[in-house]
Amino acid sequence: MKKFITLFVAIAMVSIAAMAVIADDKGPAEIKLPASMGEITFNHAAHQGRVADCKTCHHQGEGTACRSCHGIKSDAPKAKKAFHATCKGCHKEQNGPTKCKQCHTGPKG
Numbered sequence: 876m877k878k879f880i881t882l883f884v885a886i887a888m889v890s891i892a893a894m895a896v897i898a899d900d901k902g903p904a905e906i907k908l909p910a911s912m913g914e915i916t917f918n919h920a921a922h923q924g925r926v927a928d929c930k931t932c933h934h935q936g937e938g939t940a941c942r943s944c945h946g947i948k949s950d951a952p953k954a955k956k957a958f959h960a961t962c963k964g965c966h967k968e969q970n971g972p973t974k975c976k977q978c979h980t981g982p983k984g
């Protein structure tokens with residue numbers, strides 16, 4: 876029994892440490908999002924300062940790439956639809972950029 880408890884405590888401590896690492900992972904400061912209209916340079920760090928809750932964008936929980944589902948999984952809307960809804964939706968409300976060329980600034984691809 877004592878052995879079992881020691882093992883349980885050890886596993887719990889490792890789990891808590893792993894969770895802390897995940898919570899600390901804010902992802903890259905700048906993210907390039909390729910698009911046929913022109914690449915978008917997304918300032919992730921600046922947006923983390925503007926938007927209080929990570930879940931405003933990461934609706935499925937913190938820190939999973941949108942493109943691991945959108946454009947890949949059949950139950951998730953296409954990436955263009957999901958990104959435009961998230962990005963332009965907030966920009967319309969908070970006076971962020973809404974014109975195509977204000978986001979699609981980079982080379983087409």
Ligand code: HEC
Nearest residue numbers: 900901902906922923926929932937938939940941942943
């Ligand atoms: C304004 C929207 C927005 C906010 C707010 C935001 N993120 Fe992100 N985040 C993104 C986008 C977009 C990506 C790139 C997703 C992709 O490549 O598909 C990303 C990528 C990431 C990644 C890298 C994922 C990977 O596997 O490549 C991590 C980690 C992450 N975000 C963590 C966070 C955390 C933690 C917060 C809150 C402190 C946060 N994000 C707030 C939009 C946002």
Ligand code: HEC
Nearest residue numbers: 932933934935939940941944950951952956957958960961
């Ligand atoms: C683990 C898979 C997964 C990840 C990661 C994910 N999504 Fe989604 N998303 C979905 C699914 C499935 C739906 C459709 C069901 C729903 O609305 O929850 C959805 C719906 C949406 C919608 C609503 C679209 C509409 O037309 O109503 C938006 C907007 C969205 N996601 C944006 C994002 C953004 C931005 C990211 C990254 C920051 C992201 N999602 C990450 C799976 C995911």
Ligand code: HEC
Nearest residue numbers: 915917918921926931961962965966969970971972977978
């Ligand atoms: C919840 C609100 C919110 C969301 C979601 C959001 N933004 Fe923004 N974004 C803003 C605001 C507010 C500004 C304007 C900041 C200013 O002018 O000081 C901005 C500015 C920008 C700019 C101009 C350069 C900069 O960073 O200042 C770009 C490009 C941009 N956003 C891209 C995106 C993209 C791409 C997404 C989706 C992945 C996104 N934003 C999602 C609020 C948001």
Ligand code: HEC
Nearest residue numbers: 908909910911912915954955958962963972973974975978
């Ligand atoms: C607020 C920023 C923003 C604005 C404004 C914006 N877009 Fe986008 N757009 C994105 C993001 C982010 C993606 C997703 C890129 C990805 O999936 O890598 C995208 C994706 C796309 C795609 C799909 C690209 C591909 O290769 O599949 C097209 C087409 C597109 N946008 C056209 C437009 C047009 C036309 C306008 C103007 C009416 C516009 N966008 C305005 C951010 C924006």
